[in-house]
Amino acid sequence: MLELFESKQWIGEFFTNDDFEQRFYGRIDYAPDEGVVLEYWIASREMPLVSCVVHGVLETGEKCTLLGEFSTEDSAISFKDGLVMRSGKVGFACLLLGDFISEGELFYDVNFSLTNLQEFFFPKGFKELVKYSEKPLVTIKSSFGEIQVTNNARFGSLHDDITKQIYSWDKQALAELQSAFAEIKEKNPNSTFMLKKDIEYRISLKMDGGADYNKVFEYISNLADLFAVLIYSPVHPESIQIVKRIGGADENVRFVKFYPSTSLSAKTVALSSQQTSHYHLPITNKKVDLASLIAEWMRSPDRFSTMVSSIQNETGYREVHSLHGELVLFATQFEAISYDDKIKDKKYEYPLVRYGTRKILEVVKDVLGRFGEHDVGVGISNVRNEIAHVGRPKTLIKAMPMEDLILLSQCLELTIVGYMLSEIGVESELIQNYQDKFCPML
Numbered sequence: 001m002l003e004l005f006e007s008k009q010w011i012g013e014f015f016t017n018d019d020f021e022q023r024f025y026g027r028i029d030y031a032p033d034e035g036v037v038l039e040y041w042i043a044s045r046e047m048p049l050v051s052c053v054v055h056g057v058l059e060t061g062e063k064c065t066l067l068g069e070f071s072t073e074d075s076a077i078s079f080k081d082g083l084v085m086r087s088g089k090v091g092f093a094c095l096l097l098g099d100f101i102s103e104g105e106l107f108y109d110v111n112f113s114l115t116n117l118q119e120f121f122f123p124k125g126f127k128e129l130v131k132y133s134e135k136p137l138v139t140i141k142s143s144f145g146e147i148q149v150t151n152n153a154r155f156g157s158l159h160d161d162i163t164k165q166i167y168s169w170d171k172q173a174l175a176e177l178q179s180a181f182a183e184i185k186e187k188n189p190n191s192t193f194m195l196k197k198d199i200e201y202r203i204s205l206k207m208d209g210g211a212d213y214n215k216v217f218e219y220i221s222n223l224a225d226l227f228a229v230l231i232y233s234p235v236h237p238e239s240i241q242i243v244k245r246i247g248g249a250d251e252n253v254r255f256v257k258f259y260p261s262t263s264l265s266a267k268t269v270a271l272s273s274q275q276t277s278h279y280h281l282p283i284t285n286k287k288v289d290l291a292s293l294i295a296e297w298m299r300s301p302d303r304f305s306t307m308v309s310s311i312q313n314e315t316g317y318r319e320v321h322s323l324h325g326e327l328v329l330f331a332t333q334f335e336a337i338s339y340d341d342k343i344k345d346k347k348y349e350y351p352l353v354r355y356g357t358r359k360i361l362e363v364v365k366d367v368l369g370r371f372g373e374h375d376v377g378v379g380i381s382n383v384r385n386e387i388a389h390v391g392r393p394k395t396l397i398k399a400m401p402m403e404d405l406i407l408l409s410q411c412l413e414l415t416i417v418g419y420m421l422s423e424i425g426v427e428s429e430l431i432q433n434y435q436d437k438f439c440p441m442l
Helices: 115-121 122-130 171-187 212-229 266-273 290-299 305-312 322-339 352-354 359-370 376-388 395-399 403-425 428-438
Strands: 008-018 025-029 035-042 051-058 063-071 074-078 082-090 094-097 107-114 138-141 146-156 195-210 237-245 253-260
Touching: 008 063, 025 051, 025 266, 035 115, 035 253, 051 082, 063 082, 094 212, 094 352, 107 115, 107 138, 115 195, 115 212, 138 290, 146 290, 212 253, 212 290, 212 305, 212 403, 305 322, 305 403, 305 428, 322 352, 322 376, 322 403, 352 359, 352 403, 359 403, 359 428, 376 395, 376 403, 403 428
Parallel strands: none
Antiparallel strands: 008 025, 008 051, 025 035, 035 082, 051 063, 063 094, 074 082, 094 253, 107 195, 107 237, 138 146, 146 195, 237 253
8 A cells, every 4th residue: 555655635624723713725735755735725814823733624524633834924915806815835744634633742553564565574466375463473672662563454244155255166065165154153143254355564663652753753764764774675654554542442543644744756756666576585574583673773773874865765866976975975884894893904895805795796896807996995995085085086987987886886885785784683694695686787
């Protein structure tokens, strides 16, 4: 369900400071590359007060809340037939669809789905083999509460005559099955049997002390970053749902949809929503201890933020300026890895040998060797310095075509990702398979 990757519009009446009488007309526009924007029209001479919260009632009858700075100060004014009309557009941090939320309100229970999360757990074409479980599949203790991996299923009614929904060429066996089912129904008249129609994996956050919307999205982003590293592709939330318990009763809940303003590049959105095959993923749920990886990652989710940002904002395209920036960044990361491992010499060669694979090293040697650089450490250093130092002759950079610079950049990035995976506890054999799978071909 790519809910957060679809552009949407809602029309309704809006008000600030709980002043419903002073409501005004507007339209909410949501797009993953533009965020949440409210366009409004106000015919009244009295303007709504400046506020960090705007509540609304949509044409669908749903309540909603917009969180962010709202002011009509920059609105346009038009005069026609004795009427004064003010109009304008205001961007918001997020839209909460389904209830009125107050400023600073804390949330305790949130669940969400990520792009390609299903494929990480199970092949798309075999969903019918996934058994539904009411209990969490994975539970991890964290500093803020619990992280759980759950599954969500959609069911339909199972007909009394199950032969309408189940078929076998063996007529006798089918008749016996129908007879047995009828007998079970008779013995358990109050039991309801349902047929699974669809199932999906979701991640749930149980926050002991509660968290505001900023903190909630931070937790979600941190987990999305981990899965982006595991599958080596942008991973972003495709749906987010806040569970509000009314009056503290577990059975009385309200589900609120959360639309954050992420402003993702359209190219990143396309890459993130592109279906990945479970069979082609070097790292999947069955191959790792996911609970251990999540726990280790969440202890310090920002330590790899620079590299994660590179993966999460991947577009599949390169311009000269962005490519040069990547090469300097990745070379600097090589220095940091060598420094952390207390390696003072060969700081650009060591990470390739220690955290890369033979295939990656051979590609780097071949690319640099074609331009007279037969020492990979010296070659990487020269590429970095030619870009970073003003006045340095651009001998190597000018000689290397963009295709070779891209190959070099991808190999450096994969080496750094290999280091990241080893740091969170992924087995070395899996890391090698991962790197060789994604290593570019010459």
